[in-house]
Amino acid sequence: MTEITRRAMLAGTAALAALAASPALAAAPQSGQQAPGFYRYKVGDLELTQLSDGAGTFPMPDHFVANVSNETAIAEAAKAYLAPAGKITVPFNPVLINTGSKLILIDTGNGAGPNPAVGRLLTNLAAAGYSPQQIDTVVISHLHPDHINGLHTKDGKLAFPNAEVLMPQADWAFWMSEENAAKAKEGMTKNYFTTIQKALADMKGHVAMYGWDKEIAPGVTSINTAGHTPGHTSFAVSSGKDKVFVQSDVTNIPAFFLRHPDWHVMFDNDPALAQKTRHRFYDMAASEKAIVVGYHFPFPAVGHVEKDGAGYRLVPVSWSGVV
């Protein structure tokens, strides 16, 4: 039909004579490039920028949900349209806070690696208009590798060379202990100790510790959400009457653990405490109608939480073209 109508149209009027006379349009090459993965919004006087570190898709590990069968987890992933059958997609979303005089980055992503789908923080930071050298403070929510590996560049240098780095005291004490590492059971936990201690070996003495219920950076207050790890921390980011909660890993992907807060992700250090923390945190967030930022929520990773039966649902914010 296109050809017929094009002829019909061209036969129409003189106004299209220029088109008729012009050569065919050159084909525009397909881009293959995604839009930059950042998203900005205001919280009072603060400007926040969600920075995507990308999203990893991989075969569902055995016992990804520790206390339900893989069949159940795979069926739930299909129901949530997460990924091709049998796979799972996990996004990673650090957040940058610009107070007007300070740049505070919460968590650092996976660091650069062979998979172009993850380790995108520095690319998206640059797209958002900032250099790593400008970051004043890096706050780590907990010491898991997908939160700390971005502290270093591929060649082992400090990725944010001018930043002070704040670590949760309880997590540092737990994960950096040789004694704990020695007695950890073989498998994932032991591997975590090895990976974390290696990743942070050059940072001893270069980091500062923070505790809970303190304003650890301008506008950023630390909140005890232990369970996922012993020092796992969330944050209230507030300015004037505005506030958002940066939940870190209170849940991993919301399609699983927000919908089913009693499901345990395999990475939880103390699953029972993590479950209790989840209910406490989301009951609070839902009743306050709070905005919640989730490290493993789909980018831009900002939304409200609503109660839904025995669980909760994420209601993502509607993308705004203006800040």
Added chain:
Amino acid sequence: MTEITRRAMLAGTAALAALAASPALAAAPQSGQQAPGFYRYKVGDLELTQLSDGAGTFPMPDHFVANVSNETAIAEAAKAYLAPAGKITVPFNPVLINTGSKLILIDTGNGAGPNPAVGRLLTNLAAAGYSPQQIDTVVISHLHPDHINGLHTKDGKLAFPNAEVLMPQADWAFWMSEENAAKAKEGMTKNYFTTIQKALADMKGHVAMYGWDKEIAPGVTSINTAGHTPGHTSFAVSSGKDKVFVQSDVTNIPAFFLRHPDWHVMFDNDPALAQKTRHRFYDMAASEKAIVVGYHFPFPAVGHVEKDGAGYRLVPVSWSGVV
């Protein structure tokens, strides 16, 4: 705490001597600029780019939902965290299809106007790497102003000067009829006739008509989804085994009309038919587990539809940092 820990840290080791000696970091100004509003994905060999025209926030019009009370609609908006109390946010999302040799744009947004939150199509088209001159074909889903006003620039020139423009035959016949305009009842419908006929006055003879169930452009098949307007059209965009449905305005915002398919948006020309179309379309989309693109879905406006009680829910795709 920040000051104390910074001192503690600086006292640490020589590795930070450079930092200690360097002047304080210059404050990074807050940007105030949102990320570009485009999102790319593949459908078989086709590369699709969602292009945000922005989102408008305005006081909930009386009878925005024609068949429920404003109180009910305002309460539902609050439940969906749509906007400040009493307001509603409506996004606009044209889509661009790059076949590798042709660029096909479906719908054109609101055109440039005084509100920076809408009329952003050309800005986002440029951000996505295309010029308006490169567009080969513009397909209009229906003749409502928020879909056709972007056909012209602010100064009245053709926004896509080299494109053939395809219009749904039934809508053109309905809206461009002087007779229909004369007998339209006063108010919104009459205003629509005036606005549409004015907007398209210079396009008579420059447009081509399409009917339903035809491949109207490479990979793009027109689907009868009349009701919203007499010629309202959706599209199947397919390549190889892949397919998405571009639903146009089968629903306006999903928080209202996908959740409540029997609610009528005030803009529906034949509300009963639109309601029937909605059920038919979403029953099909849900049973096919199809990807649906919605003009008024939140950007990037791509998701699956799941049945949920008497209605449906949108399950947005998880943002991918790679195409």
